[in-house]
Amino acid sequence: MPENYLLNxxxxxxxxxxxxxxxxxxxxxxxxxxxxxxxxxxxxxKQTVSMMLSTVFPVLICWGKDYIQLYxxxxxxxxxxxxxxxxxxxxxxDTYAEIWEKIGPMFVEVMNGKTVGFxxxxxxxxxxxxxxxxxxxxxxxxxxxxxxxxSGVLVICxxxxxxxxxxxxxxxxxxxxRNVVRQAPVGMCIVKGTPLMVEEVNDLFLEIIGxxxxxxxxxxxxxxxxxxxxxxxxxxxxxxxxxEAYHANEHEIVxxxxxxxxxxxxxxxxxxxxxxxxxPEAIIIVAIDVSEKVTARMKIEEAAEEMxxxxxxxxxxxEELAAANEKxxxxxxxxxxxxxxxxxxxxRFRNLIHQSPFAICVIRATDLVVNEVNDGYLQLVGKSxxxxxxxxxxxxxxxxxxxxxxxxxxxxxxxxPFIAKEHEVVLIKNGVPENVFLxxxxxxVIETNGQVxxxxxxxxxxxxxxxxxRNIEDVEERIRLAIDAAEIGTFDFDYQNGRLVYSERFxxxxxxxxxxxxxxxxxxxxxxxxxxxxxxxxxxxATGKIFFEARLIxxxxxxxxVRIQGNVYFDQAGKRRRTVGTILDxxxxxxxxxxxxxxxxxxxxxxxxxITSLKASLQLLERIKSNPQDRMSRLIEQCIxxxxxISGLVDDLLNVSKMxxxxxxxxxxxxxxxxxxxxxCGYIKQDDSHELIFLGNRExxxxxxxxxxxxxxINFVNNAVKYAPYSRKIYLSAEHSENIVRISVADNGPxxxxxxxxxxxxxxxxxxxxxxxxSGLGLGLYICAEIVEKHGGKIGVESVxxxxxxxxxxxxxxx
Numbered sequence: 001m002p003e004n005y006l007l008n009x010x011x012x013x014x015x016x017x018x019x020x021x022x023x024x025x026x027x028x029x030x031x032x033x034x035x036x037x038x039x040x041x042x043x044x045x046k047q048t049v050s051m052m053l054s055t056v057f058p059v060l061i062c063w064g065k066d067y068i069q070l071y072x073x074x075x076x077x078x079x080x081x082x083x084x085x086x087x088x089x090x091x092x093x094d095t096y097a098e099i100w101e102k103i104g105p106m107f108v109e110v111m112n113g114k115t116v117g118f119x120x121x122x123x124x125x126x127x128x129x130x131x132x133x134x135x136x137x138x139x140x141x142x143x144x145x146x147x148x149x150x151s152g153v154l155v156i157c158x159x160x161x162x163x164x165x166x167x168x169x170x171x172x173x174x175x176x177x178r179n180v181v182r183q184a185p186v187g188m189c190i191v192k193g194t195p196l197m198v199e200e201v202n203d204l205f206l207e208i209i210g211x212x213x214x215x216x217x218x219x220x221x222x223x224x225x226x227x228x229x230x231x232x233x234x235x236x237x238x239x240x241x242x243x244e245a246y247h248a249n250e251h252e253i254v255x256x257x258x259x260x261x262x263x264x265x266x267x268x269x270x271x272x273x274x275x276x277x278x279x280p281e282a283i284i285i286v287a288i289d290v291s292e293k294v295t296a297r298m299k300i301e302e303a304a305e306e307m308x309x310x311x312x313x314x315x316x317x318x319e320e321l322a323a324a325n326e327k328x329x330x331x332x333x334x335x336x337x338x339x340x341x342x343x344x345x346x347x348r349f350r351n352l353i354h355q356s357p358f359a360i361c362v363i364r365a366t367d368l369v370v371n372e373v374n375d376g377y378l379q380l381v382g383k384s385x386x387x388x389x390x391x392x393x394x395x396x397x398x399x400x401x402x403x404x405x406x407x408x409x410x411x412x413x414x415x416x417p418f419i420a421k422e423h424e425v426v427l428i429k430n431g432v433p434e435n436v437f438l439x440x441x442x443x444x445v446i447e448t449n450g451q452v453x454x455x456x457x458x459x460x461x462x463x464x465x466x467x468x469x470r471n472i473e474d475v476e477e478r479i480r481l482a483i484d485a486a487e488i489g490t491f492d493f494d495y496q497n498g499r500l501v502y503s504e505r506f507x508x509x510x511x512x513x514x515x516x517x518x519x520x521x522x523x524x525x526x527x528x529x530x531x532x533x534x535x536x537x538x539x540x541x542a543t544g545k546i547f548f549e550a551r552l553i554x555x556x557x558x559x560x561x562v563r564i565q566g567n568v569y570f571d572q573a574g575k576r577r578r579t580v581g582t583i584l585d586x587x588x589x590x591x592x593x594x595x596x597x598x599x600x601x602x603x604x605x606x607x608x609x610x611i612t613s614l615k616a617s618l619q620l621l622e623r624i625k626s627n628p629q630d631r632m633s634r635l636i637e638q639c640i641x642x643x644x645x646i647s648g649l650v651d652d653l654l655n656v657s658k659m660x661x662x663x664x665x666x667x668x669x670x671x672x673x674x675x676x677x678x679x680x681c682g683y684i685k686q687d688d689s690h691e692l693i694f695l696g697n698r699e700x701x702x703x704x705x706x707x708x709x710x711x712x713x714i715n716f717v718n719n720a721v722k723y724a725p726y727s728r729k730i731y732l733s734a735e736h737s738e739n740i741v742r743i744s745v746a747d748n749g750p751x752x753x754x755x756x757x758x759x760x761x762x763x764x765x766x767x768x769x770x771x772x773x774x775s776g777l778g779l780g781l782y783i784c785a786e787i788v789e790k791h792g793g794k795i796g797v798e799s800v801x802x803x804x805x806x807x808x809x810x811x812x813x814x815x
Contacts, residue, residue, distance in 0.1 A: 012038055014046040018053030019073040024088055025049075033089050035068050044145040048154060060155035061143070067092035067107060067153065078136075078159055082129060098131070099124065106140055110153045116140040120160050135164040166276055187289070190273070192282035195220035196236060199282065208266065208289045210257025227256055236283055239270045243280045246270040250294050265294040296333045300326060359459040361393070362445075365412045365452050368392050380438075380461055382429020399428050411442040412452050418442040422466050437466040489583040491566070493518070495576045509562060509585050511554040526551035526559070533564075537579070540568040546581055561590040666705040666790060673734040673743065674698040680710040681717050681732070689728075690721060696734040702741050704811060708787045709743075715780040716745035716807045724749020727804060736813070740793075744808035751801035760797055761785040784809070 015026050015038060030038055041049075045063055049070055052059040058075035062068065069087050071079070079087050079095070087095040096103060106116045117139035124131050138157030142150040181188040187205030191198055198216035206213060215224045222229040231253065235246050247269050255264045268287040272280040304326060353360045359377035363370055373388050381388070381397050393408075394401040403425070411418050419441045426433055440459030444452045489506030493499075500518040507514050510524050522533060529550035536548040546566040551559050566581020677694060684690055702709075713732075720730045724747040731746040752760070759765045763782045788795040788809045799805035 014050040015053070016050075021072045021076060021088070022053045024085060025053075025070065028089055030089065033068065034064060034066050035089070042145050042151060044143055044151060048143055048152070058157050058159070060157070061152060062092045062107065062155065063143075063152035069095060075157075078134075078157070107153055110140045110142050111150055113142055113150060115142065120164060122164075133161070135160045181284070184286075187285075187287040189285045189287075190282055191221050191236070191285065192273075195222065196283075197221060205285070205287060208255075208264070208287050210255055210260075210262075228253060235270055239272050239283055240280045243272050243274065245272060250290055263291075264289060265291045293330075293333055297330055300330065356458075359440075359457075359461075361388070361457040363393050363408075363455050363457065365444075365454050368394065368408075370396065371454065377457070377459070380459055381427055382432075382434070397427070399426060399433075408442055408455065411444050411455055415444045415446055415450070415452050417444060422462055435463075436461055437463045487585065491579075491581055491583065493579045493581075495578060506583055509560070509583055510552060524552045524554075526553055536564070537568075537576075540579070541576065544568050544570070546579060549586065559587075560585060561587045666708065668703055668705050670701050670703050671706045672698075673700045673702060673741075676706060676710055677713065677732050677734075680714050684717060684721070684730070691729050692717075692732055693729055694732045694734075697736060700734050700736055700741065702811060702813075704791055705787075708790075709811075712784045712787055712809060713743070713745065715784050719780065719807070720745055720747040720749070720805075723747075723752075724804065739813045740810045741813060742808060742810045744806050746804060746806040748804040751803055752797070752799040752805055753801065757797060757799060761795065 010026050012026075015022065018025070025038075030036060035041060035045075038046075045061070048061055052061055052070065052072045055072065056074055058078060059072050060075050061070040063070070069090055069092055071088070076084050083095050092107070093100055093104070109116055119137045120135050121138055122133055122135050124133055136157045136159050138155060141154045141156070143152040143154050145151045181190060181200045181202050184202055184204070187202065187208045189198060189201040189205045198221055201213060201216065209225055209228070211224055222233050225232075238244070239246055249267045250265045251268065252263060252265055255262055257264075266287050267290050268285060271284045271286065273282040273284055275281040353362065353372050354374045356374060356376065359380040360372075360374050361370055361377045362372040370388055370391060370393055373385070378385055378388060383396060388396040394405055407418050410416075421439055422437050423440070424435060424437055426435055428434075438459050439462050440457060443456045443458065445454045445456060447453055487505060489503050489509050491500060491502040491506050493501075498518060500521065502514075502521075504514065507516070510516075510521055512520055512524065522530065525533065532548045532550045536546045540546045544567065546564065546568060548565075549561060549563045551561055553559060563584045563586045564581060566579045568579050569577050571577045673696075674694060677692070681692055684692055717730060717732075720727070727748040729748065731744075733742075733744045733746070735742045761781050761784070763779065765782075785795050788811070791811050793809055793811040795807075795809040797805060797807050
């Protein structure tokens, strides 16, 4: 690297300072980097780099579409040993490839103008040779250049990994402490807050003070334990203030236990619980009721005093013996009391297990033998008591060993509970394998020395809940499939925040992107229909229903008709809360409606003309019936033509009706194609207005319904006469190729516009839309197509404007 290059960088004002990273930026050769020479960097980048190098907070700059990185000394530890210094000047996509799937979309949002920020955001980084969970408070902000364009992403973050780990450790300690309280063979209670509230308390402590657990749920500690407040509240205040523990032995106190005033003697300790800053945040109270022991000792002391008064003259040896006996008696009393307390505690624990509404099983950690099991657990696993109790758990429930033996052993080894939600397990219940879903926990029972002595299994059968949820999900999936099949779009509009959520089909119908705003949706309405949405929502205030049809304008300028309907939901105050509805593209429906209206108009016109002519001819015949004239024959011919016209129109309608109902039967037989042309098109030859020219094999025969195929030929020929009146020659063709026969009718007329060709075989379609020049209902070619398809064939047309048209159909050859 040229020395003057480094010197030039060192002289740049915005690169001054910055410690190690400032030196690294100044020393780096940027000539081959997308950012180029720092002297030519954009002003916004220079200003942001200057700020980055001068701040003590971790800052990362990702510039341009490649997200080229620049960072300061405070940010460098976040990159660890694996990513630094290669990250400097490199693309963020490469540096953070392992998490780019998570943070990449955030960068895109920022480059689109959105600021993104999260507290305690977790990512898995490989920065010190291994993958580790890392937590950050961070914000991604857009950096704009002097023209207001977003050119980069500013990342400001503070790593909170140590804080999160400390919180987790603290929570684990607190949970272990609560477990100790619950399992302790002495009275224990944890109090915290101002005023002091009970956070955890066991049954022994409640028995000592003569209170119920429910008494402490919402009431401060000293408001419940009122008789102890005067003496003990100053002690708790001092422990919280100084962090020093307080111990007392055989303290005498008058307690109201279960409504009875009693004098109680207690050994107790007030031990402060420190937070992560080392200051007291709670107190754990350990108490032992030693009333029986103290009372017994007092009686012994009184007896001893009496004996001493009576036996003052006894020898020293007798006094020593008496003292030894006294000590032995006290010791025996203490042992008996402790043993009684242990027996009571064990009895309570067993009663709790057997009376619990949940399935519970206690398993010894050393040999995995079942110590205690309730009827709920036996019912859950489908076993009898002699099959489970005092047997090794994996012998009793062998079918679950493969999946859970290793997990169970891990709980014993680590002391960490295992919690399972909706696990699917195959249990052999009463000799029959059964799939069940269970919520259960392996809870370790930990002694004061930290040793796991047993594991308590608590479980519940949630099979019905899981199956019910799956049924609901199945119904929801069927509804979704039905909506997709019906091509219906859905939407949900929140009146309070204006948020509109909609489906992909909704977006396709409106021709918008998936995350478009409601304003963008409204902008798609045709200007003449843009008011309909607001009017429908206004009317829904009274009806609770939304329904309207409107036109949309797509980006390609095409017009689409839609039908929107929905239900409006109101809050308790009667205000609109949300609307849930559907949208359907009814463009094709509208087109068919228009075709129907056109057909009715055309049919009325087509039928009116021959009927009017027929009526006029009949009226004239009525007038001259008594005096026949020469024109009577012309009037009769006119009547016949009108009736023929009416009959043809009615036949077309009847044919369409039969096709719709599937009643069009085919009477297939072998016939000669050339002869069929002559039979069905002879009237054209008699008229002498057109010349029919047959091309192809005159010996060709086909197996089909001759009458129906004749209808198709007549329609083709009539169309050639009607639409190409100046094309005197009409060409009839019949060709046999492989397994098909192709028959066509061609003319040299004006041809058909290309935009009309795709619709020629549609029902009611007419090339001439005016209805004034060419007669007909627009059913002829539609009927032809149905006849050909009924034969298993294909139909089509080829046309060039100015050169003529060829209508053809193909039928399969029957061998």
